[in-house]
Amino acid sequence: MFKKTLLILAVVLGGLIPAAHANRWHGLPEALAWLVPLAFLFARREFIRRVCQALMLAGTWVTLESMFFFIKLRLSMGMPWVRLAAILTLASLVPLLAVWALQHPFFRPRRSSSGPDNASSDAKRIGSAEDESLCPPEASSPQPLRPVPVPLPLTPLRLVSGAPSPWPAFTASLLTFLGLTMVQLKVPTPMLLAERFVPGSGWLEAVLLALYAGFVVEAMLLPRRSPVVRRRIWSLFSLVFFGQLALGLLGFGRFLMTGALHLPVPALIAAGPLYRGEGLFMLILFGVTVLLVGPGWCSHLCYIGAWDSAMAGAKKRPGPVPAWLRRGRMVLAATVFASAWIMGRVGVPVAWAAGLAAGFGLIGVGIMVGASRRAGVMTHCTGWCPMGLVAGVLGKISPWRLRIREGCTSCGACSLACRYDALRPEDLASGRPGVSCSLCGDCLERCPRGEMELTVFGRGGKGVRAAYVALAVALHAVFLGVARL
Numbered sequence: 001m002f003k004k005t006l007l008i009l010a011v012v013l014g015g016l017i018p019a020a021h022a023n024r025w026h027g028l029p030e031a032l033a034w035l036v037p038l039a040f041l042f043a044r045r046e047f048i049r050r051v052c053q054a055l056m057l058a059g060t061w062v063t064l065e066s067m068f069f070f071i072k073l074r075l076s077m078g079m080p081w082v083r084l085a086a087i088l089t090l091a092s093l094v095p096l097l098a099v100w101a102l103q104h105p106f107f108r109p110r111r112s113s114s115g116p117d118n119a120s121s122d123a124k125r126i127g128s129a130e131d132e133s134l135c136p137p138e139a140s141s142p143q144p145l146r147p148v149p150v151p152l153p154l155t156p157l158r159l160v161s162g163a164p165s166p167w168p169a170f171t172a173s174l175l176t177f178l179g180l181t182m183v184q185l186k187v188p189t190p191m192l193l194a195e196r197f198v199p200g201s202g203w204l205e206a207v208l209l210a211l212y213a214g215f216v217v218e219a220m221l222l223p224r225r226s227p228v229v230r231r232r233i234w235s236l237f238s239l240v241f242f243g244q245l246a247l248g249l250l251g252f253g254r255f256l257m258t259g260a261l262h263l264p265v266p267a268l269i270a271a272g273p274l275y276r277g278e279g280l281f282m283l284i285l286f287g288v289t290v291l292l293v294g295p296g297w298c299s300h301l302c303y304i305g306a307w308d309s310a311m312a313g314a315k316k317r318p319g320p321v322p323a324w325l326r327r328g329r330m331v332l333a334a335t336v337f338a339s340a341w342i343m344g345r346v347g348v349p350v351a352w353a354a355g356l357a358a359g360f361g362l363i364g365v366g367i368m369v370g371a372s373r374r375a376g377v378m379t380h381c382t383g384w385c386p387m388g389l390v391a392g393v394l395g396k397i398s399p400w401r402l403r404i405r406e407g408c409t410s411c412g413a414c415s416l417a418c419r420y421d422a423l424r425p426e427d428l429a430s431g432r433p434g435v436s437c438s439l440c441g442d443c444l445e446r447c448p449r450g451e452m453e454l455t456v457f458g459r460g461g462k463g464v465r466a467a468y469v470a471l472a473v474a475l476h477a478v479f480l481g482v483a484r485l
Contacts, residue, residue: 014098315376
């Protein structure tokens, strides 16, 4: 008990020392940002332990930076500085002691119930005849007897001890914090919501969102949990986005960004600049996102796509959609973008253009409520929204791909998980999904033979899926922090 008390004391002091410096220079909210991750150690997550170790290393640097500042100050004033340097040098070693203390098994997560034995039981349950969701409806009709391989679910990367690998979650936390740090430091106008209400609390929000990203990654890498978790966090982002918009329109100005308010219609990301001839920020942000995660923008980051997903999910299985839908969306997208450019050149008033854009968006909502609910397919995203097509086409410049290997038997199990109409029989025969594929990953765990995988630069493997999830979730968490940007 005494040893555990000393370990806890070392970690607490390791966090208090940089927090004290942060409080001296910037105030209490930033000091709390140093301490909050330590409070999450009780969750017994390996990635949080690693986050705290990284935080302690940064704490050493902060303490040394303060030491050099005070030494220079005392030298300029002709005052003695050796004693000060000795004290702060010892103080900088306390966070390093905390890093060592966090290596102790006391802070390591206990072996969870999601170990290999339970993974095997999951495989048996997934492969049972009672799980109808993995097989197409025709599988219940009389068929010639043939061996049926037991599907193995995609499991998260694991350490030797059986615990999930902390590195995907740690990476997502780090990327989230770095992204929000750039926003906090480089943008003069407060962008993080907390920063707009309490100066300095943007750092606390950044830390909390970074930890949130880590928890989400761990949940998405659990067998068969990815589709459910993805839809939930996607809905959360849409709720935050439109919630801030509604509060801003009701008169709470801090929930809105500065500048001209634009309609939340995804088509305007490209149609707006075409009409105005300027204002490329949203288009550039969209392009950078597509470069990083390919068409994953449509399944993780689009603020209105979550609505279509909810409507399509009202039907248990996706049904057939017209064959002309893919060709028709190309004509529609070309018409929308050409019309926006022409209206801008001939001088159509902004009020008229905004009215047409609002009408286009309302028709899209009607398509969600009507067609998507009936078909079980996201017909708005795959047939009506021009940016869905743009994301699918521009996604080819991204290194991420969904690969269908030669061993695919075209059983159709993956098609029953796809709400984007990207895995038709002709797509399976060609060995690649349709252009509407958003790399959502819902199909990966449904393949009974394991013949589908995510690749990057043509290389697959268990770590590729984990890396993609970490990157997509980090972007989601950053977008959540700047939802009205």
